[in-house]
Amino acid sequence: MTVPASAAVWASGLRKRYRRQVAVDGVSFTVNRGEVLALLGPNGAGKTTVIKMLLGLVRPDAGEIMLLGRPGSEPGARARVGYLPELFRYQPWLTAAEVLALHVRLAGVAVPDAEQRERLGQVGLADRTDDRVGGFSKGMQQRLGLAVALVARPDLVILDEPTSALDPLGRADVRDLVLSLKERGIAVLLNSHLIGEVERVCDRVVILDKGRVAAAGTLAELLGQSELRLRLDDVGPAAQRRLAAAGQVTREGDAYVVGLPADTKPETVPDLVRDLVELGVRVHAVEPGRITLEERLLDILRTGESDGDRR
Amino acid sequence: MAALTLREAARRRVLRSLALLTVVLLGLSAWGFSRIEAEFGDFTSGESKVVASVILNLVMFGLSLIAALGSAFLAGPTLAGEAESGVALALLARPVPRFAVLLGKWLGLVGFAGGFVAVAGFAQLLIVYATIGYWPPSPFTGLVFLAAQAVALLTLGLLLSAVISPMASGITAVGLFGATWIAGVVGMVGHSLGNESVARVGTVSRVLLPTDGLWHGAMYALQDATIPAQLGPRFDAPPFLSQTGLTTAYVVWAALWTGLALMLAALAFQRRDL
Numbered sequence: 411m412t413v414p415a416s417a418a419v420w421a422s423g424l425r426k427r428y429r430r431q432v433a434v435d436g437v438s439f440t441v442n443r444g445e446v447l448a449l450l451g452p453n454g455a456g457k458t459t460v461i462k463m464l465l466g467l468v469r470p471d472a473g474e475i476m477l478l479g480r481p482g483s484e485p486g487a488r489a490r491v492g493y494l495p496e497l498f499r500y501q502p503w504l505t506a507a508e509v510l511a512l513h514v515r516l517a518g519v520a521v522p523d524a525e526q527r528e529r530l531g532q533v534g535l536a537d538r539t540d541d542r543v544g545g546f547s548k549g550m551q552q553r554l555g556l557a558v559a560l561v562a563r564p565d566l567v568i569l570d571e572p573t574s575a576l577d578p579l580g581r582a583d584v585r586d587l588v589l590s591l592k593e594r595g596i597a598v599l600l601n602s603h604l605i606g607e608v609e610r611v612c613d614r615v616v617i618l619d620k621g622r623v624a625a626a627g628t629l630a631e632l633l634g635q636s637e638l639r640l641r642l643d644d645v646g647p648a649a650q651r652r653l654a655a656a657g658q659v660t661r662e663g664d665a666y667v668v669g670l671p672a673d674t675k676p677e678t679v680p681d682l683v684r685d686l687v688e689l690g691v692r693v694h695a696v697e698p699g700r701i702t703l704e705e706r707l708l709d710i711l712r713t714g715e716s717d718g719d720r721r
Numbered sequence: 722m723a724a725l726t727l728r729e730a731a732r733r734r735v736l737r738s739l740a741l742l743t744v745v746l747l748g749l750s751a752w753g754f755s756r757i758e759a760e761f762g763d764f765t766s767g768e769s770k771v772v773a774s775v776i777l778n779l780v781m782f783g784l785s786l787i788a789a790l791g792s793a794f795l796a797g798p799t800l801a802g803e804a805e806s807g808v809a810l811a812l813l814a815r816p817v818p819r820f821a822v823l824l825g826k827w828l829g830l831v832g833f834a835g836g837f838v839a840v841a842g843f844a845q846l847l848i849v850y851a852t853i854g855y856w857p858p859s860p861f862t863g864l865v866f867l868a869a870q871a872v873a874l875l876t877l878g879l880l881l882s883a884v885i886s887p888m889a890s891g892i893t894a895v896g897l898f899g900a901t902w903i904a905g906v907v908g909m910v911g912h913s914l915g916n917e918s919v920a921r922v923g924t925v926s927r928v929l930l931p932t933d934g935l936w937h938g939a940m941y942a943l944q945d946a947t948i949p950a951q952l953g954p955r956f957d958a959p960p961f962l963s964q965t966g967l968t969t970a971y972v973v974w975a976a977l978w979t980g981l982a983l984m985l986a987a988l989a990f991q992r993r994d995l
Contacts, residue, residue, distance in 0.1 A: 465814040467995040485816045493814040497807030501725075512725065516815035558811055 416479065418443050418566040418597030419464060424473035426459055433459045435621040437473075443565070444595040446588060448608040450707055451618035457601045458496050460618070461570050464599075465493055478565055489518060492559035496570040496601075498552050502544030506535055506554055509543060510561045517562035529557040534583065548575040556587065566597045573604060585611055609703045617710055625710050632706055638668045638679060641694040642686065649689040656682050725829065739791045743784070743841045747848060750780040754852035773855040774944035777845070781867065781943060784841050785936060788871040792834040793894040796878030799826050801890055804995055813995065820987040827879060827983060834871035838864055855945075863942035866967070869975060870935040874898050876979050877930065880986035883993065901926045905933035931975035938967035 419441035426434040434456040441447045449457045462468040464475055466482060475482030478490055500509045510526045530539050533553040538546070543554065552575040559567050569588070573581045581604065588611045591598050602608050608615065615632055617625040625632065638656075641664060645653075653659050656678065658669040670678065683696060701709075757772065800823070803809040813819060842864045850856050857863060874894055881890035908923010927934035 462810075462995065467810060467813060469992065469994060485818050487816070488814060489816040491814070493811060495807055495810035495814075497810060499807040500811065501808060513811070513815060516812065516817050518816060555811065 416443055417441065417476065418445070418478055419447075419599060420474075420476040421460070421464065422474045424460060424463055424475070425471045426456075426463060426468060427471055432621055434463070434470075437618065437621070437623055439616045439623065439626060441566070441597050441599050443597050444592065445614065446592050446598040446600060446612040447614045447616060448612040449599065449601040449616050449618060450605065450608065450703075451624070452711060455618040456621040457618055458570055461496075461568055461599070461601060464568065465491070490563070490565040492562060492564035492567040494552070494555040494559040494567075494569045494572050496574070498555035498575075500543045500551060500554055500558070502542065505540050505542055506530055506546075506557075507539040509554060510557060513558050514562055519562050521561060521563065526561055529561045530554075532560070532587070533557045534580075549577065549580060552576060553580070556584070560587075560591075564596060566599070567591060568599045570601045571603070572600070573602065573607065581607060605702075605704045605707060615703070617707060619711055629703070633701055633703060636670050636674065637699045637701060638670055638682075639695070639697040639699055640666045640668065640686075642666055643692040643694065645691055646689065649686055649691045652682070652685050652689060725825070739787060739837065742787055743837075746780065746783050746787070747841070747844055750776075750845065751848045751852060754849055757853060769853065770855065770945040773849065773853055774857075777849050777855070777857070777943055778940045780845055781842065781863075781939065782936070784838070784845060785867050785870055785939070787841075788834050788837050788867070789874045789898055789932070790895055791837065792830050792871050792875035793878040793898070794891045795833065796826075796830055796875045796882060796891070796894070799830070799882065800879060800990065801882040801885065804993070809995055819991050823879070823883070823983075823987050823990050827876065827986075830875045830879070831872050834875055835868045838868040838871060842867055857943040858945070859942040863939045866935045866939035866942060869979075870932045870939065873930070873932050873935060873975060873979050873982075876982045876986070880982045880989065883986045883989040897930055898932050901930045901933040902936070905937065927971075928974070931971075931978050934967065934971055935975055938972070941967070 417440050419439070421440070422438045424434050424437045426432075437456070437460055439447070449460065451457055459468060463470045463473070464477065464482060465488060466485065477487040480487035501512070504512065507526065507530070510529065511523075514521045514526060527536070527539055530536055533556045535550065535553055535557065538550065543551065546554065552572070556569075556572060559569065569584075573584050576584065585607055588598055588600065592611070592613075598611075600608065600612060609629065612629065614628050615626065616623055639662075640653075642649075645666075650659075653666060653668060656668050657671060660667045660669075668682075679696070679698065683693060686693060753776065754773075757769075757776070800809075803812070813822065843860075846857065846860050877897065878890055878894040881893050884890075885893070904926035905923045908920050908926070911917070911919025911922060923933075927937075
């Protein structure tokens with residue numbers, strides 16, 4: 411495989427074993443510059459371990475990592491990477507402004523004070539800049555963590571469960587933040603349980619299950635499959651065959667559900683209805699439906715199938 | 722990183738509680754020394770020098786204990802605690818090599834321990850001089866050895882905290898420190914009894930962990946120079962007087978030991994998964 415120098419993250423064959431437990435088993439994926447990629451999967455799927463391996467916090471047993479075109483083993487590769495850990499804690503004896511100043515110094519970039527304060531304002535901590543972090547609530551610490559991830563002018567931002575401690579308002583703020591990063595061409599790697607949020611902001615999804623990539627692709631690729639619910643009478647064998655030709659057929663009560671492939675043409679549904687009527691079927695209702703990311707995720711995890719794997 | 726560690730010490734009230742402890746200890750010793758002068762005014766000059774040396778060393782032992790405990794309990798949480806709480810996650814994801822973070826923490830702790838020994842130790846010497854007019858033969862060397870003892874212990878604490886949990890590392894470091902001190906006393910008893918194998922206990926423990934050896938060096942530098950001759954190899958040699966000074970080889974070993982422990986800590990920290 412060639413190494414695309416421009417990718418924000420390029421990970422190949424990552425493997426990690428904790429004693430006898432395999433946490434990550436041959437995970438490969440790419441985050442392109444300016445792209446928002448979401449890591450999804452159940453608890454213990456290895457999402458956080460993958461993120462920690464990218465950042466050099468956990469040593470992979472095998473595999474290669476490139477961050478913004480540099481080998482992940484070099485600390486310098488993380489110069490323009492912002493990170494909000496799942497376990498977010500900041501020095502309780504420092505003030506919010508001091509935490510940001512510390513991270514700016516560690517990142518080795520010159521960011522003026524005004525810009526640092528602007529970041530705190532962006533996450534809703536404008537009036538708490540000079541308060542000690544020790545007195546912050548969990549939600550405020552997570553907001554501070556977001557500011558820390560953004561403060562050193564990153565080209566790649568890695569957010570591990572960025573909304574776990576936030577109220578609905580905070581979650582909306584994070585969504586807007588991710589969208590604004592996308593607008594500015596900053597790549598985002600997002601790990602979140604909140605599928606609704608992921609669906610709204612991300613370009614591509616990688617679904618991990620038991621340490622492996624269960625499925626990966628753009629939202630259109632993963633969700634492109636839509637379904638058609640039909641309430642029909644007098645369905646003869648010929649009509650059954652016609653339905654099966656359109657897609658996979660399942661019965662739900664008195665309804666026929668036809669799964670349509672991603673590349674369904676606009677005329678497919680009207681053609682199907684016409685053919686059914688010609689075959690003597692009485693058509694009561696035709697309802698087009700769209701599979702949500704949540705349904706797709708559950709489907710992939712439950713059946714263990716990986717036909718959505720379009721890496 | 723070093724400055725950050727010092728700031729942590731200051732803000733975490735470690736410094737304040739240490740300062741309080743130190744002031745209490747210094748105050749008590751000042752009162753004690755003035756009582757010696759008042760109640761035992763009829764000592765011969767030789768006797769009073771021995772007494773002054775013993776008590777000075779006793780108080781200095783207290784100070785070194787405070788410095789050692791303080792720095793060991795700062796060293797523990799600084800690595801292991803941050804790794805456990807998650808503070809280290811955001812920090813180490815920055816483009817800084819881990820050994821640089823460790824070295825920074827170490828320098829901060831060394832500055833803290835050194836500063837404490839310098840200020841508190843010098844204050845103690847002044848108190849002794851003001852109350853009974855005793856001034857040790859080589860105060861600078863004594864304080865340097867005292868600081869070196871604290872540095873050796875905090876390096877051990879750092880090494881342990883890179884491998885095990887924060888509380889355990891502090892306790893283990895202090896436990897080892899106490900064990901070598903006792904081994905040192907046992908060794909001295911063995912020495913005065915002429916029992917080679919018992920004496921070797923002290924020697925071996927001093928090589929394994931140089932805190933007690935450095936402590937003996939500090940005592941030797943602070944006590945009156947005529948004391949070893951006065952006491953001779955006696956059975957009841959008190960644990961707060963030292964028979965001999967330190968050899969250059971031992972001082973080099975202690976420095977090497979500290980460097981080695983620091984390197985091991987860096988290696989362990991480098992390999993650690995967070």
